[in-house]
Amino acid sequence: MSENKQKFDTLKIRAGYDPKEHNYAVSVPIYQTASYDLGSTQRADRIVSYREDGWLYTRINNPTVDVLEKRVAALDDAPAALALSSGMAAITYTLFALTEGGGRILTSPYLYGGSFDSYKSILPRFGINFDFSKNIENIKELEKEIKPDTKAIFVESISNPNGALADIPVLAELAHKHNIPLIVDNTVATPYLFNPFKHGADIVIYSATKALSGHGNVIAGLIVDGGKFKWNKEKFPQFHKKHYTLRDEEGNSRSYLDVFGDTAFIGKARMDYLNYFGSALSPFDAYLVLIGIETLSERIEKHVANTKKILEYLEKSPHIKKIHHPTLQSSPYNELSKKYFPKGAGSILSFEIKGGKERGQKFIDALEIFTYLANLGDAKSLVIDPFKVTHGELTDDDLELAKIPLNLIRLSVGLEDARDLIADLEQAFEKTADYK
Ligand SMILES: Cc1ncc(COP(=O)(O)O)c(C=O)c1O
Structure with a gap:
């Protein structure tokens, strides 16, 4: 063949x-x-x-x-x-x-x-x-x-x-x-x-x-x-x-x-x-x-499945102002996502945490499983504050144009058990709940 x-x-x-x-x-x-x-x-x-x-x-x-x-x-x-x-x-x-x-x-x-x-x-x-x-x-x-x-x-x-x-x-x-x-x-x-x-x-x-x-x-x-x-x-x-x-x-x-x-x-x-x-x-x-690449499909399917579970959890969270992922009903890209991404729209999601930049920083420090680093698509779940690291070169005006507020947290959802990832997010939200 x-x-x-x-x-x-x-x-x-x-x-x-x-x-x-x-x-x-x-x-x-x-x-x-x-x-x-x-x-x-x-x-x-x-x-x-x-x-x-x-x-x-x-x-x-x-x-x-x-x-x-x-x-x-x-x-x-x-x-x-x-x-x-x-x-x-x-x-x-x-x-x-x-x-x-x-x-x-x-x-x-x-x-x-x-x-x-x-x-x-x-x-x-x-x-x-x-x-x-x-x-x-x-x-x-x-x-x-x-x-x-x-x-x-x-x-x-x-x-x-x-x-x-x-x-x-x-x-x-x-x-x-x-x-x-x-x-x-x-x-x-x-x-x-x-x-x-x-x-x-x-x-x-x-x-x-x-x-x-x-x-x-x-x-x-x-x-x-x-x-x-x-x-x-x-x-x-x-x-x-x-x-x-x-x-x-x-x-x-x-x-x-x-x-x-x-x-x-x-x-x-x-x-x-x-x-x-x-x-x-x-x-x-x-x-x-x-x-x-030999395991690309298998990995991406689990990335997508874990992302779905985390999005479901985050959508109910009282600690969040706004979540960004194209598969969400609330996303302006939801229609395009259904049209072009029937297998899922990736494992990168970001959210604006209540309590501003200061809470965002504490939240990252409080995470125990998510690794704080500049990369994405890894088997390991990752977290980053884009304004400081991946987009750290952008001026305030650039950040506004790129729609990256200072309280934005980006997750790259990995292949661990989603229950552990959700528990990690939950404990970090709870630990920083004093910031409103
Ligand atoms: C969408 C996108 N394109 C290109 C790059 C640059 O790739 P590399 O870090 O392999 O040079 C990155 C890195 O984060 C990226 O996220």
Whole structure:
């Protein structure tokens, strides 16, 4: 049976790997090598002119990392992926590859804090400017914010920390009307809960540090290319320009589109950005992500089930002003959640605690099971105060725009027994009940 007929749970364990090609090892081997014997000068000629797929140097490609790239691409039913040493590297290389020569990105204020701050403070120094639109949910108004040099729309499918859902098909239609791609950070959802490509996205990004690997033991990222976007010459000349580094056997320069065709974006991200900026994922870390992915569906189902139980408990709690999770009736994203997330909308939830920031801080200190740290999607349940840590770079005005008040507590619900997690929350509420 060909691989593309297989189901998600088969692909997550087997895609991109054939034991026969690896000494019949059933567990993906860790190819701990910096470089590869080129064999002969003739073979080297074929490899450098892209006539033969071959291993060159682990900064560019590696057989263990390659399995991870193929596996994640298969889970998203996409033709190609590129693994990098962090989610931030995946975001940065994507934006560099898209905006060479400068340009604007239309985005939402509902983003991971690191992305928000990079977009506000760092990437503009490189000629990449961002419009944090308040109209991300109002397409007619949003369209007015597309400028001649806007090169893409960027959103998180489920936002961190507030669980805002982006209406991907609507955003994709708008982007395509203006000949620009839609980039979706699908970290919180994972390929198990949502496939952005099925809804029109062009490039998908993962921080594999989160639920994709799922055990809080690795920093990793991926860019996935849907392979369908038509890179028009006027806005994206970088895919059409001939490069000597892409020369054929006769020494003729070629473009990324000539060499990589539909996956020109991943080709460019690998050969220009990974190659020369160098944020390579180590084979061992790729192996850890692969092991994590083997149980992705099972873990996410329990994450979702535990989240449901905790939401039911929190909804009745007298200690809370407001809860944010797209599956709640009270959420403005409830309809989108039913439409696009039938298997659940992730295990990140946030709530505004009564008693303000001061109580929030005491509440975190009073928790005994939830671990206080900056990560999400771990098997362990986690808690964080976004204003201070994950979104600590945001000014007061930015926090207001991003809808992150100082009494907001974010939980990443893990895989422990939900009864213990609820008991832990309850005792921390009780211990801090004097703050009103
Ligand atoms: C939604 C989202 N995207 C990207 C990142 C960055 O990923 P990494 O920490 O792997 O660089 C994070 C990290 O928290 C995130 O939450």
